Amino acid sequence: MTASPSTEIAFDVRASADPVPPAERERVLASPGFGEVFTDHMVTLHWTRERGWHDGLVQPYGPLMLEPATAVFHYAQEIFEGLKAYRQGGGPIVAFRPSANAARFKRSAARLAMPELPEAAFLRSIELLVSQDRDWVPTAEGHSLYLRPFMIATQRGLGVNHPSSSYQYTVIASPAAAYFKGGVRPVSVWLSEDYTRAAPGGTGEAKCGGNYAAAFAGQIQAVESGCDQVVWLDAVERRWVEEMGGMNLFFVYGSGPGARIMTPALTGTMLPGITRDSLLKLGPDLGFPTEEDRISADQWREECASGELTEVFACGTAAVITPVGKVKSADGEWMIGDGTPGPVTMRLREELAGIQYGQRPDPYGWVHKIC
Numbered sequence: 001m002t003a004s005p006s007t008e009i010a011f012d013v014r015a016s017a018d019p020v021p022p023a024e025r026e027r028v029l030a031s032p033g034f035g036e037v038f039t040d041h042m043v044t045l046h047w048t049r050e051r052g053w054h055d056g057l058v059q060p061y062g063p064l065m066l067e068p069a070t071a072v073f074h075y076a077q078e079i080f081e082g083l084k085a086y087r088q089g090g091g092p093i094v095a096f097r098p099s100a101n102a103a104r105f106k107r108s109a110a111r112l113a114m115p116e117l118p119e120a121a122f123l124r125s126i127e128l129l130v131s132q133d134r135d136w137v138p139t140a141e142g143h144s145l146y147l148r149p150f151m152i153a154t155q156r157g158l159g160v161n162h163p164s165s166s167y168q169y170t171v172i173a174s175p176a177a178a179y180f181k182g183g184v185r186p187v188s189v190w191l192s193e194d195y196t197r198a199a200p201g202g203t204g205e206a207k208c209g210g211n212y213a214a215a216f217a218g219q220i221q222a223v224e225s226g227c228d229q230v231v232w233l234d235a236v237e238r239r240w241v242e243e244m245g246g247m248n249l250f251f252v253y254g255s256g257p258g259a260r261i262m263t264p265a266l267t268g269t270m271l272p273g274i275t276r277d278s279l280l281k282l283g284p285d286l287g288f289p290t291e292e293d294r295i296s297a298d299q300w301r302e303e304c305a306s307g308e309l310t311e312v313f314a315c316g317t318a319a320v321i322t323p324v325g326k327v328k329s330a331d332g333e334w335m336i337g338d339g340t341p342g343p344v345t346m347r348l349r350e351e352l353a354g355i356q357y358g359q360r361p362d363p364y365g366w367v368h369k370i371c
């Protein structure tokens with residue numbers, strides 16, 4: 001994309017006069033958790049019909065002032081993204097495929113009838129925030145700086161017949177350890193039969209907060225059933241496996257040199273994960289043929305029993321790759337393999353993390369240097 005000077009979106013920088021003291025920051029970075037502590041700055045940018053995108057600002061992290069009648073609080077016109085900045089062993093700080101997040105943010109905006117943010121402005125906002133708060137990018141292995149761009153409807157008023165006439169785009173950042181505590185412990189999953197996540201024609205392929213609000217009841221049921229995570233089936237036939245919580249699923253068939261991997265094809269009700277897309281490209285390079293197909297809950301059970309299906313894992317930016325060890329539904333439960341992380345899962349995980357942390361070649365140019 002060539003941005004002409006007249007359409008380029010500018011950001012001013014107003015540095016915090018009161019940043020977190022270095023000793024305190026180091027204490028947080030030693031054990032950052034996930035999404036609990038935020039860096040010294042945030043980026044904000046506004047949109048109105050008359051002015052388009054304007055007033056880009058890197059400013060101290062802090063509360064937003066919004067009237068109770070602001071549209072987002074009532075009709076959930078909100079979208080978000082999630083990506084990470086990695087410190088590559090003593091070298092540069094990089095982001096992983098941020099253009100893919102920028103493109104998805106545009107698609108989510110279109111679905112929620114919100115203005116599209118140009119890719120150049122999305123990338124610039126990420127670069128500015130990470131550069132400003134570079135001391136917050138952890139150095140420990142497996143740690144990263146999680147970036148959360150989001151957009152909210154800011155028009156004041158309760159009229160329901162039209163989308164908001166104004167919006168605020170914001171980026172915040174939070175140092176992150178591995179998402180699921182305890183590293184690569186396999187998770188157990190609950191097949192939800194009472195709830196669905198997304199229906200054809202709905203917002204399933206947009207990354208919007210409303211999808212998550214609608215998913216919590218299913219996740220609570222999973223935990224009440226003794227499982228870590230919920231797995232969603234399609235809303236029409238209640239048969240085809242779609243996603244696990246906020247992550248895409250992969251199924252490994254066979255083992256050794258005969259192993260191949262399958263992920264449910266995107267039908268419009270699944271979130272098109274960038275991790276998913278990356279693994280579809282990396283799989284064949286590592287000797288694992290990949291396919292996009294579908295699998296029913298019954299097949300999942302039968303193919304585990306027959307030994308054809310050897311490993312299952314979930315993938316997403318936050319937790320990278322998480323093995324699935326056990327499945328439970330209203331009418332029974334079963335193990336996947338022996339319930340421990342499988343070799344194909346771990347090989348893919350190692351390769352992807354290796355590219356992100358600069359220990360492996362980056363054949364597709366996914367790594368984007370920030371500073």
Ligand SMILES: *Cc1c(COP(=O)(O)O)cnc(C)c1O
Nearest residue numbers: 246247248271273274275316317
């Ligand atoms: C964000 C998200 C994913 C994973 O996407 P990545 O781009 O790989 O992080 C999968 N499913 C849902 C529902 C999501 O919101």
